[in-house]
Amino acid sequence: MLLELLALTDVRNYAELEFTPVRGLNLLIGDNAQGKSNLLEAMAMLGTGRSFRTTHDRDIIRADAGAATISGRARSRAGTLQLACSIARGPGNVRKRYTVNGGPVRYARYLGRAQVVTFAPRDLDVIVGPPSRRRAFLNAALSQERPAYYPALASYTRTVEQKRALLRAPEPVDSDLLAIYDERLVRSGAELMSGRRSYVAVLSSEAERAYAAWASDGPLEVRYAPNVDLGPEGDADPAEAFELRLRAARPLERSGRRVLAGPHRDDVTIRLAGRDLSIFGSQGQQRSAVLALKLAEYRVSAANAGESPLLLLDDVLSELDSLRQSAFLAGIADVEQAFVTATTAPPEIAAAATYRVVAAELNRIG
């Protein structure tokens, strides 16, 4: 994936910007709060339609502006792609629109056109944060990888909300309606579980290999920990297992008025030498593990798509020691294009182009 042109209008601190990056490593140098991360966020939004920094889309619109527009031209194996994503202030929530090659498309059809892998300091939460952060990591990766995943996730999430409201309503629970919600949860939930199971399987072997390449205190183990028991080998049919689990959980769900069973309560366990990394790991080990996970995400995406995804590294390389920095850079040596932000140029990096970012202005300096 090669981003040939990025154009921003009223995005964060950028009033207007046209950026024509080069192939290879693009290094963005600048002090804090000048617009480095905003640029990376915009690139990620161009690919995924979502920000990796905020869930409040209105934050992305420049102060006093009515709408933000991010557009760009990318070249992939499939050919040249014109993408645009715009966010407009509305009376209630914001309105988002997506276009591919000039034609408007729904979000589900926008996703996955341009594959993006992002690595930012807050990704450490994937290791030390609550299970929801690990599910969010899986959801973001799988929504790009598997076309059926995002529609299943949207339908599943909505149905869980409806089922929860039904269980909590003051009037007696309509058993027919509850059964219908469960039936629909099984349908969409099975897709989530099988997607997560196969994705974590390939991700874990890549992550274990990456970790072992620069540290000997492993092995790093990454395992899918589904809420629905998929059997001792983890290979049970997700739909059948989910149905059984729902039947068993029903009395408790009704009396407790909670939605207890299903992949909305999934987790991923991450262990180092058999011990839970989030509890027993040192900060250095946790950082190495998230680095290994991100490298694995990049490699899996590249293998699945048959071309390297756009790689966005937001202020993470400078935090690594030189051993891990070079190990990571060696792992992404085949990247077609990457964007790296830093306050000062990391010594290990061989950038194809270096830009200085000052007050939302970009100047090439090397």
Added chain:
Amino acid sequence: MKDRVRLCSRCFSLTEEDPCTICTDERRDAQTICVVAEAKDIFAVERTSAYRGRYHVLGGLISPMDGIGPAQLRVRELLERIGREEPREIIIATNPNAEGEATALYLSRCITPSGTAVTRLAYGLPIGGDLDYADEVTLTRALEGRRAL
């Protein structure tokens, strides 16, 4: 003008005369009832000129999040109407989203014991579209809903 618009006592569509002109039109097939969420959905189906049956407006979709259960919709009225008019077929034309699907399944469970056939609008490919450009979910649904030539 506003004072004269009310709900049809049979199908609950918006009308100036009760029953509405669709319910009283003898050329229309009384054996088929198309169930829609809102009155505006009738205009969408009517624009096709492909449907010659009658309608029933639910007044929304089942959504516990918004405090809407079957009791808040005209489900009981639909079942009474089926008992009274004994139609051959009920066509459920709700949107293909989470609420529309759940409502369709719910109605199908309620109606099936009466012996009346229940059908659902097919999911399919847009006319003039290319298979190449169809998203996987739409294509999967279109495959599931395929029919003999």
